[in-house]
Amino acid sequence: MHEMLVYLALAAQSVASAMESTVNPLGRPLGLIVVGIIEAPVVVLLLAALIGKPRSPKITGLFLGWVFVMFGAFIGAVFFLSYLLGIFY
Amino acid sequence: MTDNVDRMLRPLMHTSREFYPFVAILGLVFVVSVYAYQQQLVYGMGVTGLNDVTIWGVYIANFIFFIGISHAGIAVSAAVRLLNAHRYKPIARIAELLTIVSLIMAGMSIVIDLGRPDRAMLLILEYANRFMYSPLVWDITAVATYLVLSTTYLYLPMRRDIKVAMERSTGWRARLFKYMLPLYEEGEEATIDRLSFWLAVTILPVMVMVHTTVAWIFSLLSSRPLWFNAFAGPYYIVAAVASGIASVMVIAAVVRKIYHWEDIIKPDLFRGLSNFTAMTTLVYLYMMMAEQLAALFAGPSGEVFVSEEWLFGSFAALFWLMTTLGLVIPFLYMLVQAFRKDYVNIEWTAAMSLMLVIAFWFKRYMIIVPTLSIGVQQVGIYSPTWTEIAILLGSFALPLLLYTVLTKVVPLMELEVEHDA
Numbered sequence: 001m002h003e004m005l006v007y008l009a010l011a012a013q014s015v016a017s018a019m020e021s022t023v024n025p026l027g028r029p030l031g032l033i034v035v036g037i038i039e040a041p042v043v044v045l046l047l048a049a050l051i052g053k054p055r056s057p058k059i060t061g062l063f064l065g066w067v068f069v070m071f072g073a074f075i076g077a078v079f080f081l082s083y084l085l086g087i088f089y
Numbered sequence: 090m091t092d093n094v095d096r097m098l099r100p101l102m103h104t105s106r107e108f109y110p111f112v113a114i115l116g117l118v119f120v121v122s123v124y125a126y127q128q129q130l131v132y133g134m135g136v137t138g139l140n141d142v143t144i145w146g147v148y149i150a151n152f153i154f155f156i157g158i159s160h161a162g163i164a165v166s167a168a169v170r171l172l173n174a175h176r177y178k179p180i181a182r183i184a185e186l187l188t189i190v191s192l193i194m195a196g197m198s199i200v201i202d203l204g205r206p207d208r209a210m211l212l213i214l215e216y217a218n219r220f221m222y223s224p225l226v227w228d229i230t231a232v233a234t235y236l237v238l239s240t241t242y243l244y245l246p247m248r249r250d251i252k253v254a255m256e257r258s259t260g261w262r263a264r265l266f267k268y269m270l271p272l273y274e275e276g277e278e279a280t281i282d283r284l285s286f287w288l289a290v291t292i293l294p295v296m297v298m299v300h301t302t303v304a305w306i307f308s309l310l311s312s313r314p315l316w317f318n319a320f321a322g323p324y325y326i327v328a329a330v331a332s333g334i335a336s337v338m339v340i341a342a343v344v345r346k347i348y349h350w351e352d353i354i355k356p357d358l359f360r361g362l363s364n365f366t367a368m369t370t371l372v373y374l375y376m377m378m379a380e381q382l383a384a385l386f387a388g389p390s391g392e393v394f395v396s397e398e399w400l401f402g403s404f405a406a407l408f409w410l411m412t413t414l415g416l417v418i419p420f421l422y423m424l425v426q427a428f429r430k431d432y433v434n435i436e437w438t439a440a441m442s443l444m445l446v447i448a449f450w451f452k453r454y455m456i457i458v459p460t461l462s463i464g465v466q467q468v469g470i471y472s473p474t475w476t477e478i479a480i481l482l483g484s485f486a487l488p489l490l491l492y493t494v495l496t497k498v499v500p501l502m503e504l505e506v507e508h509d510a
Contacts (some may be wrong), residue, residue: 031221038231038298041291042238048287056280062272063284066244070237079210081200086207088130 098254099348101262103496115490122483125476126201134204136476145460145472147481148202150453154332155195155327155488156232156303157449161333163189163239163296167289176361179354179502184337186495187244190488192236197487201480218411224309228302235292235299242288243499245281248273250500265498292423300325307456314391314464315384315399324376331369332449335419336441338362340492342439344501353502360426360433363442367423369414370445377412384460395464404459407451416446 049063095102129136139146162184165192168174169181200206212219212229219226220347248270255266301322307313308321318324338359384396399408426433462471473481 015189023133031223034227034298034302035220035230038227038234038295038302041294042234042427045238045287045291048291052283052287054273054283056277058272058274059277059280059284059301063241063245066241067237070240072232074233074236075213077196078213085130085200085209085451087207089207 093209093353096348096350097353097504098257098500100496101254102258102497102503104454105347108119108493112276112490112493115486115493117482118486119490122480122486125479125483129201129476129480130206131484136474138472138474138477139307140471143458145457145461146471147473147477148198150450150457151481151484152198152202153303153325153453153456154450155198156300157329157332157334157453158336158446159188159195159235159239159299160185160296160329161337162191162194163242163289163292164330164333165337166242167293170289171288176355176358179350180196180337180341180358182243182247182499182503183341183501185239186492186499186501187336188239189236189243189332189341190240190491190495191454192232193491194405194484194488195232196236198303199236200482201484224302224305228299228306229303231295232297232380235295238288238292238295242285242292246285246503247500248281249278250504253504269498288440297326300329313460314389315380318380320376320379324373324380327369327373328452329450331366331373334366334369334445335445337451337502338366338442339439339446342435342442344374344496345435348501350502356433356435359435359438363423363433363438364427366442366445366496367420367427370423371419372418374412374416389466395459398459398463399455402464404455408455411448411451411455415444415451419445419448 046064049060137146165177165184169177190396195401200209203209211228216226220230251266251270252273255263255270258266272393280301304325307316308318311317342359343356345351381396381400385400398404422437422441426438458471
């Protein structure tokens with residue numbers, strides 16, 4: 001009986017911890033902080049490109065265009081590969 | 090001066106007879122690997138040695154390896170720009186190209202490892218729901234950002250060299266270079282120099298985050314012995330820098346020999362890189378010792394078990410071979426060389442660097458396989474099948490092929506080097 005109660009308590013404890021882990025108040029902002037740290041330099045770079053001197057609208061446009069096209073190419077490549085390899089399923 | 094510029098542009102303008110058989114052999118290996126991958130797609134992951142216990146193997150080892158190699162390009166190039174380390178300028182672009190090719194291969198390694206690669210798009214479709222919790226999604230974010238910034242960092246300063254190459258070429262080459270130079274305007278160099286400086290400043294923290302998030306994929310899993318580790322980030326970064334710089338030395342030595350650039354890529358450049366690699370290898374050996382000591386001395390039972398398997402058990406032969414031949418001997422060679430005044434043997438330095446690179450691949454294998462196959466004291470024997478080995482060979486042939494082809498499209502050296510000289 002005693003062992004049964006211990007097992008039940010342990011099972012309840014593991015269920016509670018599993019449920020809590022998805023709404024962990026420390027876990028949620030952690031992802032935001034990490035992605036923020038990764039992308040913060042990009043924000044600095046874009047600001048430097050837009051307000052720094054010497055400046056050329058043509059080259060700044062080329063730079064921003066290149067960055068956005070490359071991001072698009074990355075996302076496009078993921079989708080393209082997904083569809084291409086999907087023909088095997 | 091003109092003669093020097095022509096020599097630097099020679100890879101673009103002339104193709105040797107050896108180029109074609111080399112490309113053909115690499116292409117053949119790649120085709121075989123595509124066939125192996127097709128088998129994996131058709132028959133599923135059952136054709137690999139992976140199983141319910143050992144869910145990751147050589148593909149993920151490859152992923153960490155290529156992410157590591159990709160650090161070299163930006164490390165060298167940013168050092169040139171931010172620290173005014175001009176003597177490394179001749180190899181800056183060689184290293185940048187290596188970064189981009191390695192990042193492409195790292196991404197492909199992940200796709201190859203997926204049992205259902207057609208679902209890869211979920212990474213993007215479900216991004217908003219996943220990035221809060223998943224180190225894998227953080228890593229994809231970092232790798233994508235790093236790839237975009239690296240290609241920008243390669244392309245912008247290269248425009249002036251493409252202009253020179255266009256002026257000196259005719260026919261299809263001139264047309265190709267013209268397409269590679271959209272929106273060109275006279276005097277754009279000052280703006281591009283400013284943008285390149287800021288790119289160098291901002292790309293360094295992204296580079297650090299790329300390998301930190303790779304480390305977190307493993308080190309935030311508390312139930313896996315030898316993965317759960319607070320210093321995994323720095324540990325992985327040191328390995329990345331050492332293996333990346335070693336790769337640059339290998340490629341620089343080969344390029345120097347093929348194009349007779351002995352007077353441009355000077356021996357003191359190898360000496361500097363070799364000294365730096367020796368230092369990072371020593372730091373890595375120290376971290377490895379600290380990791381094993383902590384695991385053996387007071388680790389939980391799983392850590393003790395895996396650590397004993399590394400050092401004395403079923404993985405001991407691989408571990409000690411990798412450590413002595415691949416890490417300690419190259420380190421000692423580079424250390425002795427560092428103490429000999431004005432001495433550097435480029436061939437031996439390149440050979441030792443190659444041994445380091447190979448050792449670091451096996452180190453990544455050691456990170457993955459023992460922990461998964463025996464880490465939770467289950468029997469999950471893992472042995473790569475011919476499918477995995479063929480894909481693995483292809484994953485080394487493809488970057489070589491890409492790199493070789495890119496040398497015909499991209500000026501391998503900043504022509505400013507010539508002006509500096």
